[in-house]
Amino acid sequence: MRCVLFSWFQCYTTRKNQPQQISNHPQQFSSDFGFQFHTFSYEELLIATKHFASSGILGKGSFGIVYHGKLQDGRQIAVKSLRENNDKKVQQFVNEIEVLSKLSHQNLVPFYGYCHRHDHELMLVFEFVSNGTLADHLHGKRKKQGTLVPWHTRLNIAIEAASALAYLHNSGIIHRDIKSSNILLDDNLCVKVADFGLSRTLPLVVSTSKEAATFASHASTAPQGTNGYIDPDYFQFHRVCDKSDTYSFGVVLAEIISSLPAVDDTWNPYEVPLLSHLAMNKIQNEALHELVDPCLGFQPDNEIGESITAVAELAFQCLQCPKELRPSMKQVLETLQGIKKGIWGFHQIT
Template identity: 55%
Template sequence: MNLSAEGSSKTALTIGLSTAGGLSFIIFFSLCFLLYRHWKKKQFARSNLYNRNNSFMMSNFDYEQGSSLTSPIFSYGELYEATNGFDTSEELGDGGFGTVYKGKLKDGRAVAVKRLYENNYRRLEQFMNEVKIVSLLRHQNLVTLYGCTSRHSRELLLVYEFIPNGTVADHLHGSRASESLLPWKARLNIAIETADALNYLHSIEPQIIHRDVKTTNILLDSSFHVKLADFGLSRLFPLDATHVSTTPQGTAGYVDPEYYQCYQLTDKSDVYSFGVVLMELISSMPAVDISRDRNEVNLANFAVRKIQKQELDEFVDPRLGYNSDYRIKGMISEVAGLGLRCLHSEGEVRPGMKEVLEILRVIEKSGWMGEGAVKGDVELKEEARLLKCVSPYSPDTVTERWESTSSSMTSFTS
């Protein structure tokens, strides 16, 4: 009897364990199936969103903007072949939303092909924004957009003219800095042509704010003429707006302190960034360098401090002839004074790009005629006195772009 009961107990236990195991397997399988369906739905939704936006953007671009471009639509295969299959040896750098490759089209044109990192909404938005803005632009100091892939392409690609001589950053403190010194005459011309490009962007309607002015986005052709590039973060300004409220984006060391603190983007934000570029041209130092002394990491703050102490000679690249050529000394002094105005912490106090351009042209013209030396020193001391208690602020510790969950806090879209 006891044996029988024990046997029944074991049988019941076995059946119970088998049932529990079966139920556990069914539950586990069901959960896996539900998770898989949820993942597929999300992928499908993302794919639809991508395709809808891509189709909308490309259809607008194909028919509205296409006629104004040299060759607006390229096939993926054509660009794949042009870049040797996006060979890593052809990489030119990071273009903001993706990698840039050097390529050669069948018609012999050298091109720079920007390849989207990934097909998500934020990257697509930057792509749409860049196509929309650059296709409107015509200026000798702005890089030319040849076209892009169509909405039917497997990847979104932008095709730009290839600029062969690297960036200003390369020549000042980068890979080409050791090849030869960029002389002051060339640097002043770079400042003038960059200001000319920015003045054009700020003067057209609707106004365009570049929002990422820096020496790595200032390309140089074989004659060292400027081609301003990378409009992935740029913004079209509403005609009746004084500013656009948007989460700060840009590059550490160049970001307007007022924009960073108040989330208000204006054309004076580009002016601040340009002020940093002027200080790079004067000093040959990068905008942010953590290897420098703690108080010198941020170039803008470092420059203002040196100029306020009337120690410009310790800030200027000594190879430029500041202490040996009175004409160069006068021009550098005046450009430094202009840079101080651009770097003012309050946007309203900064000059507009039109005024900046006019001043730079006067400095160039009068400087080579020998009229700028004394005037430059006097004006620089006056600027230092006015800004004695004012320091610019642009984050030293940020090494990445600010990421925004939305491109704008207003109804304005790029």
């Protein structure tokens, strides 16, 4: 499949400055990619999004704009639109489709298909996840509207996000952009991890013995991700691995505990405004109470307090450098599940 994608991307880069365009015929684009997903026509999405109305914009990012829409069969969708003639972003678009073609998990946002109109106008179509992002609920617009997320719900969110990441890593895929704004929530506050544009598939290592091939432990690549979540080891050595996602997830755990953003320049101007540094400092100096969101009712000697303390210790382990000191996401998931059951407390995970 990667060969097919690479061939298409090579064709794109050689044609992008020429007047001809990729065929507008949906089947042509589908066969170029070799995927089984539905190929939407531009007209379908034009109708679904009410001509890409500004009132339906769900968000904007480096990739482009995400629109809300409704298909004629009643399904609500999110349309991620790339409208720049930019090699790097087109490559991310191709990469995201390739990754999504391999995945199926209850905590990953469902992918419906894609659309292309011209070389510079490409779209991905996902299920619309109605309840915003984890960032919205912890320190964004929903928090400002008075929405409070109780501790047991936050713990469930952490478990479901960890489950999605453990699944990705078991499939040989590193997300590379785990953050609270890429963790979507439905009406029941169930997790749907999104945005695979920066994801990296680890190469297979074929053993000379009769053992099955395994994934390589890392890949060499220039650092990608979001400030405040990027693994310092990855940033320094340009070697990404599953433990890079573990670090980012540690930042998300710190957000879940504190309701603070990963980066905030409104803090003390004499301190580095990274939540990872703040969390490590407070946990290490036994000042966890200064980190925890006051709305959670933290008391060290009650059930919630013990659970928060255990998750804080786990976050501390996820944020360790060098990366070899961090747990795998499978271990993180098992630890969180144990904390929920009350059988894996602070002392058991140290």
